[in-house]
Amino acid sequence: MTSKIENLASTLASVLGEAATVSIALGEVTVVVKAANYAATMLTLRDEPSLRFDQLIDLCGVDYSTYGEGTWDGARFAAVSHLLSLVHNWRVRVRVFAPDDDMPVLASVTSVWRAANWYEREAFDLYGILFEGHNDLRRILTDYGFIGHPFRKDFPITGFVEMRYDPEQKRVIYQPVTIEPREIIPRVIREETYGMK
Incomplete structure (x- = not known):
C-alpha cells in the first residue's frame, strides 16, 4: 500500500518526466527543475488535472555558497517555491537553480x-536574483x-x-560605516573552590 506522499511523488514523476527530479525527504516531496524548464513546469503543476497546484504559498531565494560547510559544488543561487493543491490536499516544494552565479536570472512565475x-521582489532585493518577465522588479524591503x-x-x-x-540638517543622512571590526573574547573567571562544596 502506497502512502499519499509516495502517490504524489509518482504522479509528479510521471507527469513531469525528464524535466524534473522528484525526491522524498522528511515526509515532504521536492521537485528540482532546470532553469530552462522552470516556467513550463510551473504551468504544468498548476494546470495538470492530476496535480492542480492552484496556490503558491511561498517563494524565496537561497544562497548555497556555504551550504554543507563549504562542500557544496553546485550553483550558488536558487528560488524555492511551496505549492498547495486545494483539490487534492497535498503540497510540494519546487527548487530551481540559477545557472549563472554572477548574474542569477530565472523566469518569473x-x-x-x-x-x-x-x-520575487523580495528574492531580488535580498539575494539579487533577477526574474525575467516580472513587470515591476524593484526593491521591497530595503531602501x-x-x-x-543583504542575505x-x-x-x-x-x-x-x-x-x-542629523539634528542640524533636520533629516536622515547616510554615511560610510564607522563601526570598527573587533573580536570579542569572553572573559572567564574561575574560582579555586568552584564545584567543591
Whole structure:
C-alpha cells in the first residue's frame, strides 16, 4: 500500500518526466527543475488535472555558497517555491537553480500565480536574483538607494553605509560605516573552590 506522499511523488514523476527530479525527504516531496524548464513546469503543476497546484504559498531565494560547510559544488543561487493543491490536499516544494552565479536570472512565475509578485521582489532585493518577465522588479524591503543584497553570504555584517538622523540638517543622512571590526573574547573567571562544596 502506497502512502499519499509516495502517490504524489509518482504522479509528479510521471507527469513531469525528464524535466524534473522528484525526491522524498522528511515526509515532504521536492521537485528540482532546470532553469530552462522552470516556467513550463510551473504551468504544468498548476494546470495538470492530476496535480492542480492552484496556490503558491511561498517563494524565496537561497544562497548555497556555504551550504554543507563549504562542500557544496553546485550553483550558488536558487528560488524555492511551496505549492498547495486545494483539490487534492497535498503540497510540494519546487527548487530551481540559477545557472549563472554572477548574474542569477530565472523566469518569473507571476503570470502563473499573481501571488509571486512580492515574493520575487523580495528574492531580488535580498539575494539579487533577477526574474525575467516580472513587470515591476524593484526593491521591497530595503531602501531604493541600498547597495548590495543583504542575505547573500558574502555581504558584510556591518553593511556598507549607516543611516542616522542629523539634528542640524533636520533629516536622515547616510554615511560610510564607522563601526570598527573587533573580536570579542569572553572573559572567564574561575574560582579555586568552584564545584567543591
